[in-house]
Amino acid sequence: MAENVPANALPASLLEAVGLTKRFGALLANDHVSLAIRAGETHALLGENGAGKSTLVKMMCGLLQPDSGELLYDGAPIVFPDPATSRARGVGVVFQHFALFDALTVVENVALGLAGHEPLATLAARIEDCVHRYGLSVEPYRRVGELSVGERQRVEIVRCLLGNPRVLILDEPTSVLTPDESESLFRTVDLLTGEGRAVLFISHKLDEVRRLCHRATVLRGGKFIAEVDPKTETASSLARLMVGAEVPRTPRSVTHALGEPRLLVNKLNVAGDGSRGSALHDIHLEIRAGEIVGIAGVAGNGQTTLFEALSGEKPVVDQEAIIIDKVAAGGLGPTERRALKAGFVPEERLGHAAAPDMRLSDNVLLTTHGDGEIVRLGIIRRSALLARFQEIVKRFDVRFGGKDPKARRLSGGNLQKFVIGREVLREPVLIVVDQPTWGVDAAAAAFIRTTLRQKAAEGCAVLVISQDLDELLEFTDRIAVMSEGRLTAPVPVAETSREAIGLAMGGAQAAGEGTHAA
Amino acid sequence: MPLRLERQENVSGLRLALAPLLALVFTLIVGAIMFVVLGHDPIRAFGIYFVGPLLDPYTLQELVVKAGPLLMIGTGLAFCYRANRWNIGAEGQYVAGAVVGSWLALVTHGTDAGPWVLPAMLVMGALGGALWGLIPAFLRVRFGSSEILTSLMLVYVAQLGLDYLVRGPWKDPDGFNFPQSVTFDANAVMPLLMDEGRLHGGIILALVAVVVATFVLGRTLVGYSIEIGGSAPRAAAFAGFDERRVTYGVFAVSGALAGLAGIIEVAGPIGNLQPSISPGYGFTAIIAAMLGRLHPVGIVVASLVLALTYIGGEAAQISMRLPFDVTRVFQGTLLIAILAADVMVRYRVRRVEGTSHA
Numbered sequence: 001m002a003e004n005v006p007a008n009a010l011p012a013s014l015l016e017a018v019g020l021t022k023r024f025g026a027l028l029a030n031d032h033v034s035l036a037i038r039a040g041e042t043h044a045l046l047g048e049n050g051a052g053k054s055t056l057v058k059m060m061c062g063l064l065q066p067d068s069g070e071l072l073y074d075g076a077p078i079v080f081p082d083p084a085t086s087r088a089r090g091v092g093v094v095f096q097h098f099a100l101f102d103a104l105t106v107v108e109n110v111a112l113g114l115a116g117h118e119p120l121a122t123l124a125a126r127i128e129d130c131v132h133r134y135g136l137s138v139e140p141y142r143r144v145g146e147l148s149v150g151e152r153q154r155v156e157i158v159r160c161l162l163g164n165p166r167v168l169i170l171d172e173p174t175s176v177l178t179p180d181e182s183e184s185l186f187r188t189v190d191l192l193t194g195e196g197r198a199v200l201f202i203s204h205k206l207d208e209v210r211r212l213c214h215r216a217t218v219l220r221g222g223k224f225i226a227e228v229d230p231k232t233e234t235a236s237s238l239a240r241l242m243v244g245a246e247v248p249r250t251p252r253s254v255t256h257a258l259g260e261p262r263l264l265v266n267k268l269n270v271a272g273d274g275s276r277g278s279a280l281h282d283i284h285l286e287i288r289a290g291e292i293v294g295i296a297g298v299a300g301n302g303q304t305t306l307f308e309a310l311s312g313e314k315p316v317v318d319q320e321a322i323i324i325d326k327v328a329a330g331g332l333g334p335t336e337r338r339a340l341k342a343g344f345v346p347e348e349r350l351g352h353a354a355a356p357d358m359r360l361s362d363n364v365l366l367t368t369h370g371d372g373e374i375v376r377l378g379i380i381r382r383s384a385l386l387a388r389f390q391e392i393v394k395r396f397d398v399r400f401g402g403k404d405p406k407a408r409r410l411s412g413g414n415l416q417k418f419v420i421g422r423e424v425l426r427e428p429v430l431i432v433v434d435q436p437t438w439g440v441d442a443a444a445a446a447f448i449r450t451t452l453r454q455k456a457a458e459g460c461a462v463l464v465i466s467q468d469l470d471e472l473l474e475f476t477d478r479i480a481v482m483s484e485g486r487l488t489a490p491v492p493v494a495e496t497s498r499e500a501i502g503l504a505m506g507g508a509q510a511a512g513e514g515t516h517a518a
Numbered sequence: 519m520p521l522r523l524e525r526q527e528n529v530s531g532l533r534l535a536l537a538p539l540l541a542l543v544f545t546l547i548v549g550a551i552m553f554v555v556l557g558h559d560p561i562r563a564f565g566i567y568f569v570g571p572l573l574d575p576y577t578l579q580e581l582v583v584k585a586g587p588l589l590m591i592g593t594g595l596a597f598c599y600r601a602n603r604w605n606i607g608a609e610g611q612y613v614a615g616a617v618v619g620s621w622l623a624l625v626t627h628g629t630d631a632g633p634w635v636l637p638a639m640l641v642m643g644a645l646g647g648a649l650w651g652l653i654p655a656f657l658r659v660r661f662g663s664s665e666i667l668t669s670l671m672l673v674y675v676a677q678l679g680l681d682y683l684v685r686g687p688w689k690d691p692d693g694f695n696f697p698q699s700v701t702f703d704a705n706a707v708m709p710l711l712m713d714e715g716r717l718h719g720g721i722i723l724a725l726v727a728v729v730v731a732t733f734v735l736g737r738t739l740v741g742y743s744i745e746i747g748g749s750a751p752r753a754a755a756f757a758g759f760d761e762r763r764v765t766y767g768v769f770a771v772s773g774a775l776a777g778l779a780g781i782i783e784v785a786g787p788i789g790n791l792q793p794s795i796s797p798g799y800g801f802t803a804i805i806a807a808m809l810g811r812l813h814p815v816g817i818v819v820a821s822l823v824l825a826l827t828y829i830g831g832e833a834a835q836i837s838m839r840l841p842f843d844v845t846r847v848f849q850g851t852l853l854i855a856i857l858a859a860d861v862m863v864r865y866r867v868r869r870v871e872g873t874s875h876a
């Protein structure tokens with residue numbers, strides 16, 4: 001059907017998948033999936049975690065080869081042996097898990113992805129230019145290893161856009177962007193489709209999809225379910241298609257009394273390395289048992305440093321600057337802080353929260369080895385480990401192929417459920433979570449939020465760092481805003497609004513851009 | 519059209535297990551070509567090299583004697599390599615252990631000090647090797663210098679130090695000016711296990727080391743912290759494992775085992791201190807560790823294979839007048855073949871169209 005488009009109907013398809021099938025061992029990740037990305041359109045790809053979206057994308061750009069089925073490019077059959085070839089032919093992809101070299105700077109990373117040899121200085125100028133053109137600020141000479149996930153996401157998008165693609169594929173680009181940044185990205189996407197290019201957009205945020213996309217393909221369990229017009233659907237009808245059942249919403253705060261302060265941050269200062277967001281200035285924060293406090297802000301304003309200072313990965317000079325459950329914890333390492341019944345979930349799940357090349361069951365040990373149950377006298381009790389592993393998988397509905405795959409093999413959302421479940425089942429009294437629902441589908445996100453609410457109701461103190469303002473407004477009790485390494489005093493959610501918080505974040509960002517230009 | 523290596527997504531366990539076998543086959547093919555070029559019948563040469571030693575009880579014993587130090591050192595190296603710390607200087611740690619342990623044998627020489635001498639020598643040998651191994655660990659932790667270079671350079675320091683001692687202060691006064699120490703007293707040598715042959719207690723210690731290492735690496739938190747530190751350093755830090763402690767730990771363990779192997783060899787088959795106390799065990803053990811997939815049990819098998827190349831080499835020297843370097847060529851080819859086979863199963867070669875890129 002791609003060769004001769006009927007005169008009356010659809011715009012020409014630029015990139016089309018016909019009956020793509022991919023099997024990983026016993027798991028059928030894609031089962032005869034067909035999809036056409038058309039010129040001038042933004043096409044959404046929807047589905048639960050593990051539905052096979054990323055797998056489809058990988059086959060469409062040559063990162064994976066399909067077991068059967070074929071690709072049509074401009075109506076003609078084509079085989080992309082690898083992503084470099086598809087990139088050279090005008091298919092640009094922003095992958096869900098980034099492919100950047102930590103040891104290199106942003107501009108070097110971008111240069112590696114582009115054909116030809118452009119001097120780094122002119123490339124850097126082009127990157128700086130992106131702030132104005134795409135509304136995504138990226139500092140060209142920072143080392144990627146220092147960047148937070150949100151910043152890396154911006155780098156990936158900018159790198160892809162600089163390649164000037166005809167077909168742009170975005171695998172969950174907005175899950176770590178602030179609303180403003182997402183807005184700019186949408187404007188860019190509209191601009192591109194306006195020029196007759198085509199965009200494939202993957203997101204778990206259905207409101208975004210309904211606003212942005214002209215067409216949506218829904219996958220479930222690796223199978224094509226439906227192609228619909230998202231504008232005529234509601235968010236809940238889309239969710240029904242994806243899940244096959246109704247999706248619950250997070251219950252509004254279960255009322256409960258506040259208890260003892262579980263986390264006290266007192267005049268916390270961390271010296272930076274000179275880059276923005278690497279230093280913390282005079283942070284104050286109190287979280288009591290039973291409440292959830294959210295920290296909003298544009299990625300790269302100190303959230304990562306704050307998380308590492310709290311988790312004990314980054315040394316803090318002043319013992320008293322961090323008090324966990326009445327114990328001065330500034331000088332304690334991660335294991336000692338966990339012994340105080342604190343739990344931490346970093347934003348980056350592959351490589352930080354989980355070791356990619358270790359089996360999932362071995363990843364359970366990462367944060368539970370000091371709890372005295374799974375490891376005793378330095379010896380790993382395999383049966384206890386497996387029991388805990390099964391419990392996490394069952395209670396948090398972690399889905400994967402095989403019995404006990406490497407962490408790397410899990411779909412993004414499923415790994416996220418795993419690392420959250422691992423912490424929650426440790427029964428902590430304080431949980432610090434960075435980006436709790438990054439890349440998680442609607443149902444699972446609702447489940448994670450509900451679980452955190454429940455923990456709070458049971459007397460746990462919860463700190464949530466997130467770029468997703470809607471999420472923070474939905475399930476936290478108080479919200480503070482982080483910008484340039486400073487933290488505002490948290491205000492109760494009822495007394496604030498999207499606009500007020502956006503202003504606090506945006507104001508700081510504008511100031512940041514001012515200094516940038518100077 | 520340039521070629522490029524690409525990491526493969528799904529590599530089956532079977533293929534990974536087959537890689538060492540592939541490497542062995544490749545090495546044999548290269549060996550056959552080498553024999554032909556040297557003007558020998560490859561079938562006869564292989565018979566002398568690899569089959570002959572297996573048919574004679576005496577050489578079978580020798581095989582175990584030679585495999586002992588290899589598997590002891592290789593097991594220690596597995597700790598380092600799993601943690602992604604590349605200790606190339608086991609040969610130096612072996613020499614350091616031999617020297618420190620021998621010191622005790624020399625000062626108690628002729629004093630009839632009692633049965634504690636040998637155990638104390640072994641402990642001191644292990645300590646000596648560990649301390650020598652801790653030097654590159656310290657340099658890495660403190661100054662960030664590459665442990666590959668520093669550990670390798672310390673091999674030559676240790677060897678020259680040994681050379682100085684046996685030519686100078688520790689030289690046997692009645693030794694006709696040969697560069698060697700006095701022969702150790704009976705209470706300073708390893709007990710033999712059989713009436714005939716050279717099989718000594720060292721192999722038992724080596725097997726104990728293998729069993730303990732298998733347990734520590736596979737079942738304990740220490741093994742876990744080594745493994746995760748090597749494969750995902752950031753996750754290891756998040757888990758609360760101190761990278762510096764792991765670095766010191768693995769170098770101490772591998773240094774101690776190399777040092778122990780050194781003093782056992784000197785107190786065993788050799789019987790005194792002399793400049794050539796090792797036919798390159800410390801380097802060959804690197805091959806044993808890689809060929810054995812960094813698993814102690816695999817290293818046992820690999821050590822036997824490599825020991826065979828030593829024994830076969832000796833046999834070929836005698837009956838075919840082939841230089842001992844042929845053995846070196848075999849071992850070197852094997853290492854390259856293992857590394858290449860590893861790349862071949864984990865990656866695939868691709869032709870790339872268009873311009874170059876990452």
Ligand SMILES: Nc1ncnc2c1ncn2[C@@H]1O[C@H](COP(=O)(O)OP(=O)(O)OP(=O)(O)O)[C@@H](O)[C@H]1O
Nearest residue numbers: 024029049050051052053054055400410411412413
């Ligand atoms: N290389 C692999 N080896 C084995 N299984 C894999 C591999 N890659 C993906 N899978 C499995 O295939 C299924 C589909 O994964 P995929 O990443 O395509 O999901 P997804 O729709 O992108 O999910 P998410 O929304 O969580 O990102 C998952 O069950 C995953 O565990």
Ligand SMILES: [Mg+2]
Nearest residue numbers: 054096411412
């Ligand atoms: Mg995905």
